[in-house]
Amino acid sequence: DVQLVESGGGLVRPGGSLRLSCAASGFTFSTAWMSWVRQAPGKGLEHVARIKSKNDGGTADYAAPVNGRFTISRDDSRNMLHLQMNSLKSEDTALYYCTTLCSGGGQCDFWGQGNLVTVSS
Amino acid sequence: DIQMTQSPSTLSASVGDRVTITCRASQSISSWLAWYQQKPGKAPKLLIYRASSLESGVPSRFSGSGSGTEFTLTISSQQPDDSATYYCQQYNNFPYTFGQGTKLEIK
Numbered sequence: 228d229v230q231l232v233e234s235g236g237g238l239v240r241p242g243g244s245l246r247l248s249c250a251a252s253g254f255t256f257s258t259a260w261m262s263w264v265r266q267a268p269g270k271g272l273e274h275v276a277r278i279k280s281k282n283d284g285g286t287a288d289y290a291a292p293v294n295g296r297f298t299i300s301r302d303d304s305r306n307m308l309h310l311q312m313n314s315l316k317s318e319d320t321a322l323y324y325c326t327t328l329c330s331g332g333g334q335c336d337f338w339g340q341g342n343l344v345t346v347s348s
Numbered sequence: 349d350i351q352m353t354q355s356p357s358t359l360s361a362s363v364g365d366r367v368t369i370t371c372r373a374s375q376s377i378s379s380w381l382a383w384y385q386q387k388p389g390k391a392p393k394l395l396i397y398r399a400s401s402l403e404s405g406v407p408s409r410f411s412g413s414g415s416g417t418e419f420t421l422t423i424s425s426q427q428p429d430d431s432a433t434y435y436c437q438q439y440n441n442f443p444y445t446f447g448q449g450t451k452l453e454i455k
Contacts, residue, residue: 262444272384272392272435274443290443291349324391330382330439331397334404338391 229253231325231339238345243315247342249308249325254337257303258282262328263310265321266341273321274328276310292318315346350374350438354447362455367423369450371436376416380440383412383421386449387432395434396421428454 235247247263262277276299278287287299298311308325322341329335351374361367371381379399384392394403396412399419409424423430431454436447 271449272386272437272446274445277442288442326391328439328444330380330394330437330444332394332401332403336394336403341391 229337231337233323233325233339233342236323236342236344238347239315240348241315241317241346243346244311244313245315245344247310247312247323247325247344249339251306251308251325254327254335256301256306259327259329259335261299261301261308262326263299263308264324264326264328265319265344266324267318267321270321277328278308312344315344317346320344320346349443350377350441350445352436352438352445352447354434354436354450356450357448358451358453360453360455361426363426363428365426365455367426367430367452369421369434369436369452371414371419371421371447373417373419373438377438377440379415380438381412381414381419382437382439383410384435384437384446385430385432386435392435423452426452426454430454 230252232250239245260279275290275293278299296314300309324341325339327337353372355370381399383396386392395406400412411422433449433451
């Protein structure tokens with residue numbers, strides 16, 4: 228069975244840092260492009276970061292609201308995805324999903340259960 | 349970023365009704381459009397990809413159409429289990445932007 232299990236969320240003060248992790252199993256992680264999608268409480272979905280597979284260059288992309296503050300990385304030897312979040316703001320408060328975001332079909336679209344990050348003083 | 353606009357924001361329909369949700373992109377995305385279903389406390393689930401292709405395992409009462417900038421999701425005969433929020437999403441350009449969501453309720 229496919230599993231994406233996020234960890235590392237919690238309460239942090241504005242300006243602080245947090246590192247989210249996602250443990251993947253049940254599919255070939257090394258060939259998957261991986262993303263973080265967040266959802267603020269009661270709001271819609273926002274794609275914030277993506278990292279390509281190493282075969283496809285391994286490059287990372289960031290949405291404008293997090294560019295320069297967040298860093299996505301992967302460890303294919305451990306099937307792990309990470310999101311380092313620095314200079315956190317109250318508007319970063321959200322449930323963060325680890326996902327393959329395989330929107331093109333083919334039964335490769337997998338999501339974690341989400342991990343809550345709360346930025347508040 | 350490409351903006352995605354859905355209508356309506358909320359929809360109330362009876363069991364057996366035909367339901368249609370519309371999604372508009374701020375620029376042409378060809379057919380790079382997906383529809384997701386999200387139930388409370390759960391992760392989104394892919395229903396439709398490439399505007400009109402049904403993901404494996406999704407009931408055939410769900411269908412999608414459109415290309416360019418105008419798209420629709422149709423449920424041919426709404427069932428109680430379809431009560432959820434539906435999002436369109438473009439995957440033509442990064443970031444893969446979502447519509448604001450349509451909350452579908454059973455009347």
